[in-house]
Amino acid sequence: MIYTCTITPSIDYTTYLTEFRTGKLNRTNEVYYYPGGKGINVSRVLQRLGIKSTVLGFAGGFTGDYIKQFLHNEQIETDFIATQDITRINVKIKSEEETELNGPGPSINHEQQRELLSKVKALQVNDWFVLAGSLPNSIPKAFYQALSAVCHKNGVHFVLDTSGTALKDLVQTKPFLVKPNQQELGGLFDTKIKTKEEALFYAKKLTEDGIRHVIVSMGGEGALLVTKDQAFSAKAPNGTVVNTVGAGDSLVSGFLASYIQYKDVKEAFRYGVASGSATAFRTDLCNKGSVESLVSEIRINLLHE
Ligand SMILES: Nc1ncnc2c1ncn2[C@@H]1O[C@H](COP(=O)(O)OP(=O)(O)OP(=O)(O)O)[C@@H](O)[C@H]1O
Numbered sequence: 001m002i003y004t005c006t007i008t009p010s011i012d013y014t015t016y017l018t019e020f021r022t023g024k025l026n027r028t029n030e031v032y033y034y035p036g037g038k039g040i041n042v043s044r045v046l047q048r049l050g051i052k053s054t055v056l057g058f059a060g061g062f063t064g065d066y067i068k069q070f071l072h073n074e075q076i077e078t079d080f081i082a083t084q085d086i087t088r089i090n091v092k093i094k095s096e097e098e099t100e101l102n103g104p105g106p107s108i109n110h111e112q113q114r115e116l117l118s119k120v121k122a123l124q125v126n127d128w129f130v131l132a133g134s135l136p137n138s139i140p141k142a143f144y145q146a147l148s149a150v151c152h153k154n155g156v157h158f159v160l161d162t163s164g165t166a167l168k169d170l171v172q173t174k175p176f177l178v179k180p181n182q183q184e185l186g187g188l189f190d191t192k193i194k195t196k197e198e199a200l201f202y203a204k205k206l207t208e209d210g211i212r213h214v215i216v217s218m219g220g221e222g223a224l225l226v227t228k229d230q231a232f233s234a235k236a237p238n239g240t241v242v243n244t245v246g247a248g249d250s251l252v253s254g255f256l257a258s259y260i261q262y263k264d265v266k267e268a269f270r271y272g273v274a275s276g277s278a279t280a281f282r283t284d285l286c287n288k289g290s291v292e293s294l295v296s297e298i299r300i301n302l303l304h305e
């Protein structure tokens with residue numbers, strides 16, 4: 001069973017307008033209210049790809065209720081811990097450029113942390129635990145490390161997709177899979193990554209430190225997959241980009257959905273990249289049809305073995 005965990009969910013208030021002017025009144029006719037946060041996106045895409053998962057994390061207030069109901073309507077199991085804080089609303093403005101305004105995460109007290117830890121302790125060997133999205137500083141890093149340690153101890157595959165200092169702290173716990181984007185990978189090494197060669201160099205360092213799979217997503221440039229023995233690159237297919245929010249999460253879902261069924265890392269990578277791009281080409285997250293229509297277009301190059 002796959003468990004995704006979103007410490008900081010959101011409603012993604014997503015709006016499209018031809019021209020967006022800061023400092024002015026902008027009116028818009030096209031708006032969407034999607035449940036968001038990276039783990040939630042991973043679960044929503046998994047569901048569309050025919051793989052069941054349970055959403056863990058924290059949710060509160062009317063926005064938390066909306067997210068729960070929305071996921072329920074999509075037949076996705078949730079097991080949220082209630083917060084006093086109202087779950088944030090993140091604003092995504094799609095115009096000539098994409099502008100995002102992400103709110104802060106909730107404050108989580110000691111008791112709530114313990115509650116999440118005990119849920120993770122109950123996972124079984126060969127389950128998956130996908131910790132995704134920003135991890136608020138209000139929670140000590142030792143707590144996230146404890147979540148990872150419990151996974152290792154119990155034979156649960158730990159997948160990590162976060163950013164900033166939390167990413168720095170948690171890569172040391174040697175996850176099964178990490179998916180930084182280009183900027184996040186650079187942040188890990190206090191550098192700026194500009195090319196695939198540089199991304200490969202730093203991703204290899206992570207695998208040398210014991211991480212089994214590193215996927216570096218590079219937006220419209222595609223992605224890299226680096227394991228202990230091999231490295232692959234994939235070019236993103238051409239298409240009209242509509243909304244890249246959740247593209248990285250879709251890549252993670254596509255990879256997991258395929259890997260869990262066929263245990264073929266290269267094919268899982270292909271399916272993941274197709275899923276990321278299928279999301280980039282739609283207003284909402286990808287679905288199975290849109291992913292499968294792109295799979296044959298994804299060319300994978302072996303960089304080394
Ligand atoms: N402009 C694009 N054209 C085609 N495919 C894209 C584009 N942007 C993203 N993708 C696809 O989605 C994947 C993930 O994208 P990206 O690197 O933007 O993830 P991310 O930064 O983690 O995104 P997010 O945090 O919003 O989920 C890419 O590897 C690619 O397959």
Ligand SMILES: O=P(O)(O)OC[C@@]1(O)O[C@H](CO)[C@@H](O)[C@@H]1O
Nearest residue numbers: 036037038090102133134245246
């Ligand atoms: O603020 P975080 O947790 O880093 O990112 C949150 C977020 O931008 O990520 C998802 C897309 O990946 C969106 O659904 C959501 O709004």
